[in-house]
Amino acid sequence: MEQVLQILPSDISNCIKKYMDREQIDIQEIRLRVNQPIEIxxxxxVFWLKNHFFSxxxxxxxxxxxxxxxLYRLEEELRNGFITIAGGHRIGISGSVIVENSKVKAIHHVSSFNIRIAKPQFGMIQPYLSYILTDKIQxxxxxxPPQSGKTTLLRDLANYCATSTSTRSSYKTAIVDERSEICASINGVPQHLLGSRIDVLxxxxxxxxxxxxxxxxxxxxxxxxxxxxxxxxxAIDEVIHAGVQLVCTVHGxxxxEISERPTIKNIIKNKIFQRFMVLSNQTTVGEVIEILDEEGQSLYRSRVMIK
Structure with missing residues (x-):
C-alpha cells in the first residue's frame, strides 16, 4: 500500500491515509475519475471521499x-490497459482509445484509474490440499466471479508446489502470466514472493x-x-497429452454455469480436469464453497454452500 500512496498526488495520499486510520478499513481498490470524488x-x-475531487x-x-x-517507456502497458508498479500493485486505466488495424494502439486523454492493491496471502490453499494433491497433482x-480470490489462490498453490520441505519434494512449476496478475513482474522479475522452482513467462x-x-x-x-x-x-489438450499437470482459473x-459454455463444455466432457474448485466473493477472499470431481460430483461443501 505504501508504494501506491507514494505515487499519488500528496493531498490525495494524505486524504486516503486519514480515512484509513479513522475507519480502519482494508482497501482493495482505489478508483480515481476526473472531476469525480475518490472511490475506495x-x-x-464502497466508500466515497466526497470532500476531495480528482482533477x-x-x-x-x-x-x-x-x-x-x-509515457513512451510504458507504451506496451498502456496499450494493454493497465500498468504494474513496484509491490505488484496493478493500475487499470481508461480514456480515449486509438485503434489501428482493428487493434488498440494507445490510450490517450486518460480519464480514470483503478488501483488494485496487491496483497499476497499465503496458506489459503492449505485446507484444500488433500483434494488437489493425492499421489500427484490433480x-x-x-x-x-470477479474479486473472489482466484488468482490469489492460484499464486498460493504455485508457491506451495514449487517449494520443497523435509517431508515432500517440490515440482518444476511453470506460470504463463499473460496479464501480469499472478506474479506482477516488473522487467521480468516477479514482485510477489514465489517458490524456488518457478519459471515465469x-x-x-x-x-x-x-x-x-x-x-x-x-x-x-x-x-x-x-x-x-x-x-x-x-493448448490445454497438448499439455495433458505431454504428461504435464495443469491448474488454471475461469470466470464463473x-x-x-461454466458447463454451458461451448469451449469449457468440451473440456468437461473429455474429463481433462479431475478437480473443480468453486469460489465465492460473498464473505472472504479465496473462500472455497465447493470442490467437485471430474464427474461433477461434490467432494467438499462449505457451510455457506450447505445453507
Missing part, C-alpha cells in the same frame, strides 16, 4: 509519476506460453489464469 472499497463496501491536473501528475515521466480448474499469450514451456522447460506443473478461448483449449459462479 474493501471488496464488500485533470491530478490525472496528469499521477500518470507522469507512474511512468516516471516517460488437474484443477478454479471457478469464481510474463505478458505471454496463454496458448503460446504453454507450448513454449513444454518445448523448452520440461515442467511438471503448468499454471495459467483465466482460460476461455478455443486456442487455450487446444458455479460448475453448472
Amino acid at each position: 472499497n474493501d471488496g464488500k463496501h 485533470a491536473s491530478d490525472a496528469t501528475l499521477f500518470l507522469n509519476k507512474i511512468s516516471e515521466f516517460s 488437474n484443477t480448474l478454479i471457478i469464481g 510474463d505478458r505471454c499469450p496463454k496458448a503460446e506460453g504453454m507450448m513454449m514451456f513444454i518445448r523448452s522447460m520440461s515442467p511438471e506443473l503448468i499454471i495459467v489464469d483465466e482460460i476461455g478461448s478455443q486456442k487455450d483449449v487446444e 459462479r458455479s460448475f453448472a
Whole structure:
C-alpha cells in the first residue's frame, strides 16, 4: 500500500491515509475519475471521499509519476490497459482509445484509474490440499466471479508446489502470466514472493506460453489464469497429452454455469480436469464453497454452500 500512496498526488495520499486510520478499513481498490470524488472499497463496501475531487491536473501528475515521466517507456502497458508498479500493485486505466488495424494502439486523454492493491496471502490453499494433491497433482480448474480470490489462490498453490520441505519434494512449476496478475513482474522479475522452482513467462499469450514451456522447460506443473478461448483449449489438450499437470482459473459462479459454455463444455466432457474448485466473493477472499470431481460430483461443501 505504501508504494501506491507514494505515487499519488500528496493531498490525495494524505486524504486516503486519514480515512484509513479513522475507519480502519482494508482497501482493495482505489478508483480515481476526473472531476469525480475518490472511490475506495474493501471488496464488500464502497466508500466515497466526497470532500476531495480528482482533477485533470491530478490525472496528469499521477500518470507522469507512474511512468516516471516517460509515457513512451510504458507504451506496451498502456496499450494493454493497465500498468504494474513496484509491490505488484496493478493500475487499470481508461480514456480515449486509438485503434489501428482493428487493434488498440494507445490510450490517450486518460480519464480514470483503478488501483488494485496487491496483497499476497499465503496458506489459503492449505485446507484444500488433500483434494488437489493425492499421489500427484490433480488437474484443477478454479471457478469464481470477479474479486473472489482466484488468482490469489492460484499464486498460493504455485508457491506451495514449487517449494520443497523435509517431508515432500517440490515440482518444476511453470506460470504463463499473460496479464501480469499472478506474479506482477516488473522487467521480468516477479514482485510477489514465489517458490524456488518457478519459471515465469510474463505478458505471454496463454496458448503460446504453454507450448513454449513444454518445448523448452520440461515442467511438471503448468499454471495459467483465466482460460476461455478455443486456442487455450487446444493448448490445454497438448499439455495433458505431454504428461504435464495443469491448474488454471475461469470466470464463473458455479460448475453448472461454466458447463454451458461451448469451449469449457468440451473440456468437461473429455474429463481433462479431475478437480473443480468453486469460489465465492460473498464473505472472504479465496473462500472455497465447493470442490467437485471430474464427474461433477461434490467432494467438499462449505457451510455457506450447505445453507
